[in-house]
Amino acid sequence: MENRERLISEMNIGDIFNYLSNLERKLKRLERYESFSPSNDLGDYHFASRLLDAFCLVKNLEKDELIQKRRFRILVQPRQIISKLIKDNTYLSFSQVGIILGGQDHANIMHSCKTVDNLCNTNNVYYEEYLNIITEIENLLNIKLKK
16 A cells, blocks of 8 residues: 555656546546446357357257358348347347357448348338247247347
8 A cells, every 4th residue: 555655646747637537538438338247248148149049949050050151142141130139139239249140240240230120121021030030039048039
């Protein structure tokens, strides 16, 4: 404690001002992420992983196939749906969702979410399939998902 007191007593006004400015910037950064906490983030990652596993079971896909960067239509559409489900049901950022899905870029995840929204709004068959997938995952995991 003596070292800290001596260090503070040796600081000049400029040093104190810089120190307080740094603290203020850090506080503002933390306020932007008001829901941030390591346990929430770990919980979201765990939930996203469970959601991905359940989705693969429902769609009868291998997880490794789904998270590859291949652009086959048979893999792209399910990847878009799981991107939207993870983004809508967690507090993870687009970049974090992309990491879970095999290192996809945040722009790909944004595009996927937008594409699923557009298809659900314009194509009734697609929307019904989307709702069926959500219902099956809800039943499998015994949870309620955002639609």
